Amino acid sequence: MKKLGLLIIAIGFIACQSENKTNGTADTTNLVTSADSLSFKYDSVKVYSKTPVIINKKNDTTKAVIVFPLFSDKKVNQFVESKIKLTADSGKNYKTYNDYAADFVKGYDDFRTSEKDYPQTWILAIKARVVTQKPAYLSLLSIYMNYSGGAHPNSVFTYINYNPTTHQEILxxxxxxxxxxxxxxxxxxxxxxxxxxxxxxxxxxxxxxxxxxxxxxxxxxxxxxxxxxxxxxxxxxxxxxxxxxxxxxxxxxxxxxxxxxxxxxxxx
Missing domain, CATH: 3.90.640.20 (Heat-shock cognate protein, ATPase)
Known part of the structure; x- marks a missing residue:
C-alpha cells in the first residue's frame, strides 16, 4: 500500500486543480499577500493528452500539472522557475513551465503511437509551495512526482532557499x-x-x-x-x-x- 501512497497523493493533487481541460492553460488562484516586501499568488500550467485510455470502463488521459508561486518580483520568479525545471534533472533546457509540461505529454503521445494497446496513463505532478517567507529568506518545497509506468511513481522533494534581498541562492x-x-x-x-x-x-x-x-x-x-x-x-x-x-x-x-x-x- 505504501508504494501507491505518492501516486494517490498526486492524483488527489491533480483532482483539486481546475478540470478545464484546455492544453497549456494557466490557472491563477489563491492570492496570498504578506506583510513582507514580497507578495505572491499560486499559478498553474496544465497540459492534457488528447489520447484517452479506458480504465475500468472510464476514460482517463495523461496529465502534466505544474503549480508554482508567482511573485511580484520578477527576479525571484526567474530563480524559482529555473530551480523547478531542474527538479527532474531531465537534461533538457525548457524555456517555460508550459514547455516542460507539453514535452512530458508529447512523450506519452509518441509512445502510444507505437504502443496503441498500452493500458495506462502517465502523470507528471509538480507543486512548489512557499515554506518560509521573510525579508532576507525565502524557502520553498518543490514536490515532483512522475509516473510513466512501472511499480510506483518516481518522486523527489527538494528545498529551494533564496535571499530575495541579494537575489542569491542560499547554500x-x-x-x-x-x-x-x-x-x-x-x-x-x-x-x-x-x-x-x-x-x-x-x-x-x-x-x-x-x-x-x-x-x-x-x-x-x-x-x-x-x-x-x-x-x-x-x-x-x-x-x-x-x-x-x-x-x-x-x-x-x-x-x-x-x-x-x-x-x-x-x-x-
Missing part, C-alpha cells in the same frame, strides 16, 4: 563556519542514530545506502523555527517503501557551527 556553506562541515556532520549523525534507534557503533550497511558505511549530509535543507532541517528522498538512503527521511538539528547544537548573524545564528 549550506554560506551558513556555517569555514571548515565546520565535519562537526556539523558529527552532530547530525548522533541525531540520525537516535531517530533511527541505532547505537553509536551500529553499522549503516544493513538497511541504508550510505557510501562506505559512512553517514553523510546532503544539501537538501531548509531553516525552520526549530533549527536546520535536512530531507533525504526515497531511494537516497533507504528503500523506496520507507519514503522520505527528515532530520532536524536544533539551533542549540549549532552555536559553534553557525556563522555569526546568519540564519542559523541564535541571535539572528
Amino acid at each position: 549550506l556553506d554560506s551558513l556555517i563556519q569555514p571548515g565546520s562541515m565535519a562537526k556539523l556532520t558529527a552532530v547530525a549523525e548522533k541525531i540520525f542514530r537516535k531517530n533511527e534507534k541505532l547505537s553509536p557503533t551500529a553499522s549503516l550497511k544493513d538497511g541504508y545506502f550510505f557510501e562506505k558505511d559512512t553517514f553523510k549530509l546532503n544539501d537538501n535543507f531548509t531553516v525552520t523555527d526549530q533549527g536546520l532541517k535536512f530531507l533525504y528522498n526515497p531511494y537516497e538512503i533507504k528503500a523506496y517503501v520507507y519514503g522520505t527521511t527528515e532530520l532536524v538539528i536544533p539551533f542549540s547544537e549549532l552555536k559553534e557551527i553557525a556563522k555569526p548573524n546568519s540564519l542559523l545564528s541564535p541571535t539572528n
